[in-house]
Amino acid sequence: MAGRAKLVAQGLAVAAVVALLGLLVWKIAFDRSGGAAAELERGESPAAPLFLLKRLDREGMLSLADLRGKGVVLNFWASWCVPCKDEAPLLEEAWQQHRRRGLVVIGVDAQDFEGDARRFMKRFGITYPVVYDGKGSTLGRYGITGFPETYFVDRQGNLVGERIAGGLDSERNRERFAAGIELALRRGAMHDAAASQGP
């Protein structure tokens, strides 16, 4: 009886070790802790993680999925973040300049007081759509490491270009920002083929 119990205990211990090893292998093979940013940095073009969040610029909700067919600049910010204040005019300028070409600038206000965010928008004259993610539910999926961060989503809903971590600056990363906008607005191959055939 004692021998059998010992055998069962040994079996359980071996099973636990095997399970832990399995978890380790799974973690290494399928680690997505860096979110979409990690895939983007590996040169991939992952689908932009979708969200459905409350709008701050007007009543209602905004779904990223509904913007399929448009180029999107996604800017993660918070009212307590200093560089976010500096870059706000640049984002507004980009929105005004490219919106007729099909660009949408979306501000994602995260880990912030909703009232503070509204005051920030008013103070800096933000007219582009802003959604509220106080709980930060989107941050992990995108791999946000700080505020602000900016991503570019093409018309097919994939992340393109380079993620810009830190404030947008007219000198430091102007070219990356402009390139990201162009990539986001670029028409897909299927769309181009259809357009060239004409009606």
Added chain:
Amino acid sequence: MRLAAVGLVLAAALAIAAAAAAADRPSPADLEAELVCPTCKTTLDQSDAPVARRMKAYIRERIAAGASADEIKADLVAQFGRGVLAEPPKEGFDLLAWVLPLAGVVLGAVLVGALAWSWSRGREPPAGPVEAPLDAELERRVDEELARYDG
């Protein structure tokens, strides 16, 4: 004279009421130890992150406005999610966070006890040698030898 006495009593009553209200008022230090900064994941009293500083200011504003500790926590949970609570609430699904570790410790203790008991039984010293009965022929020969020896 009578008017002065009434005034004194009223002043004392007001002072007692004010002291009672102050005693009920939550302390910023207590709340800052019970709430977590959403960006750095440490309690507010340990954090100097911008969002933590803003949350501390908010706590003071709300206390000054007469809000209770529970109301302030509920407001912050509504804005930042349940992750701002340093300890999960002891109710509903969150109760599992308190119960499961205790259940794990108890289960582990029971398991270790059962195994120890089982192994200790397996190691009991074996009983002394058992004398096998002699067969009839051998017993007869032993009796004969003993009788010859005695004789």
